[in-house]
Amino acid sequence: xxxxxxxxxxxxxxxxxxxxxxxxxxxxxxxxxxxxxxxxxxxxxxxxxxxxxxxxxxxxxxxxxxxxxxxxxxxxxxxxxxxxxxxxxxxxxxxxxxxxxxxxxxxxxxxxxxxxxxxxxxxxxxxxxxxxxxxxxxxxxxxxxxxxxxxxxxxxxxxxxxxxxxxxxxxxxxxxxxxxxxxxxxxxxxxxxxxxxxxxxxxxxxxxxxxxxxxxxxxxxxxxxxxxxxxxxxxxxxxxxxxxxxxxxxxxxxxxxxxxxxxxxxxxxxxxxxxxxxxxxxxxxxxxxxxxxxxxxxxxxxxxxxxxx
Numbered sequence: 287x288x289x290x291x292x293x294x295x296x297x298x299x300x301x302x303x304x305x306x307x308x309x310x311x312x313x314x315x316x317x318x319x320x321x322x323x324x325x326x327x328x329x330x331x332x333x334x335x336x337x338x339x340x341x342x343x344x345x346x347x348x349x350x351x352x353x354x355x356x357x358x359x360x361x362x363x364x365x366x367x368x369x370x371x372x373x374x375x376x377x378x379x380x381x382x383x384x385x386x387x388x389x390x391x392x393x394x395x396x397x398x399x400x401x402x403x404x405x406x407x408x409x410x411x412x413x414x415x416x417x418x419x420x421x422x423x424x425x426x427x428x429x430x431x432x433x434x435x436x437x438x439x440x441x442x443x444x445x446x447x448x449x450x451x452x453x454x455x456x457x458x459x460x461x462x463x464x465x466x467x468x469x470x471x472x473x474x475x476x477x478x479x480x481x482x483x484x485x486x487x488x489x490x491x492x493x494x495x496x497x498x499x500x501x502x503x504x505x506x507x508x509x510x511x512x513x514x515x516x517x518x519x520x521x522x523x524x525x526x527x528x529x530x531x532x533x534x535x536x537x538x539x540x541x542x543x544x545x546x547x548x549x550x551x552x553x554x555x556x557x558x559x560x561x562x563x564x565x566x567x568x569x570x571x572x573x574x575x576x577x578x579x580x581x582x583x584x585x586x587x588x589x590x591x592x593x594x595x
Contacts, residue, residue, distance in 0.1 A: 317419060318353035322346070322411065322462045323426030324447065329407065329437045329466070334526050338392045339407050344374070346384040348426060358416065359383055365410040365452075365461075367391035397526050399594070400533040401479040404443055404469035411462040412452060423449050423460040431466070440468040479522060479535065486514050487542055490549055494576040498568035501557035508550045515542055537593060541586040548575075548582060 328342040347359050356378035369389020376383045393408050413421050425447045435442065444467040452461035490511035493504040519539045526533070532540070552575040559568035 317422045318349070318358075318416075319422050319424055320354065320359055321348040321424045321426045322447075323348070323429045324409070324464055325429065326431040326435065326445070326464075326466065328432065328435060329468075332405070332407070332437065332440065332468070334395060334397075336392075337395050337527065338390050340388075340390050341369075341407065341409065342388045343386075343409075344384065345371075345387050345411075346382065346426070349381045349383075351378050351381050354421065356383065358413075358421075361414045361416075362411055363414050364391070365412055366393060366408060395526075397529055397533045398531060400526055400535055401475045401522070402470060402472060402534060404467055405440075407466040407468060409464040412459050417457045417459050418451065421460055423462045425449060425462070437468055439470065439474075441471055443467040443469045480538070483515055483518055483539070483542060486511050486518065487545060490515075490546060491579070493549060493553060494572060494579070498556045498560055498565065498572050501553060501560055504553040505550065505557070508546065508553055512543075512546045512550070515539070515546065534594070537590060541590065544586065545579075545582065548579065 323346045325344040326341065327344065330340040330342060332339045347362075349359050356376060360383065367389055369387050369391070372386045372388075374384040374386055391407070391409060393406065395403075395405050397403060411423075413423075429447050431442070431445045444465070447462070447464050450461045450463055452459045490508050493507050496504050496507070498504075519535075522535050522539075523533065552571070556568045556571055559565075559571065
C-alpha cells in the first residue's frame with residue numbers, strides 16, 4: 287500500500303514532463319496568418335442610453351489552408367457583442383470564409399463633450415483559443431464602408447481598421463479592431479441645445495432694463511426664466527445615461543445658473559434699496575451690475591474654453 291502511494295505522485299510527474307515536451311515539440315515555426323476584411327453595410331441604431339449600437343456588415347477571412355484549418359478560422363469571437371452570423375460562403379481549398387453579421391455591440395460612450403461629442407463604434411474580433419504563437423490577424427486593404435450609409439443625427443468622421451495585441455491572463459492574442467467614429471452635426475446640435483437656453487437667459491437679463499421701482503416684475507421674470515432653464519437642463523441630459531462626471535452641457539448650464547444667481551442677487555439688492563427710498567443708489571447699482579455682467583460672461587466663457595482644451 288505504501289509503495290502504491292509513493293508510486294502515484296512519481297507517475298504524475300512523469301506524465302506532466304511528457305506533456306510539456308510534446309507541447310514544446312508541437313509549437314509552430316511561425317504563426318498562421320489570417321486576413322480579415324469588413325464591408326460595413328449599415329448602422330441601424332445608436333442607443334446612447336444603453337451604450338450600444340446595432341451594425342450590419344459583411345465579414346470575411348482569407349487564409350492559407352496549409353497553415354490553418356477552416357474550423358480553426360471559424361473559432362473566432364466578438365469581444366464586445368453577441369451578434370447573429372449568417373454563413374455566406376466557405377471554401378477551405380480556396381482559403382475563404384464569409385459571413386453576414388447583424389447585431390448589437392456595446393461600448394462605454396464618452397459624454398464629456400455632449401451635446402457636441404463624437405463617439406467610436408467599435409467591433410473587436412479575437413480567436414477563442416489561439417494566441418499570437420499560433421495565429422496573427424491582418425487587415426484586408428479591400429475593406430470598406432457603404433457610401434449610402436446614413437446615420438440619423440450623426441455624421442461619419444472616420445473609418446479605420448487595425449490589429450492590436452490584447453493581453454489576457456498572461457497570454458497575448460491578435461485582436462482585430464474596426465473603429466467607426468461618428469460626430470454630431472455642429473449646427474443642428476447648436477440649434478437644439480445652445481440656442482434655446484441662450485434665448486431663455488437673454489430674456490432673464492432684460493431685468494436690467496426694467497426700472498428699479500418695479501422690482502417685483504424683475505424678480506418674477508428672473509425666477510420664471512430660471513425654472514425654464516432648469517427644465518430645459520433636465521430634458522437635455524435626459525438623452526444620455528447618468529455619468530459620474532460633468533458633461534459640456536452640465537458645465538454650460540452651471541455657467542447659466544451663475545448668471546441667473548447674479549441677476550437675482552442684484553434684483554434683491556435693488557429691492558432693498560428701493561424699500562429704503564434710496565432710488566438713486568438703486569439705479570446706480572443697476573447700471574454697475576449691467577456693466578459687470580459683461581465681464582462675468584467673458585470670464586465664464588474663458589473658463590469653459592480652458593476646460594475644453
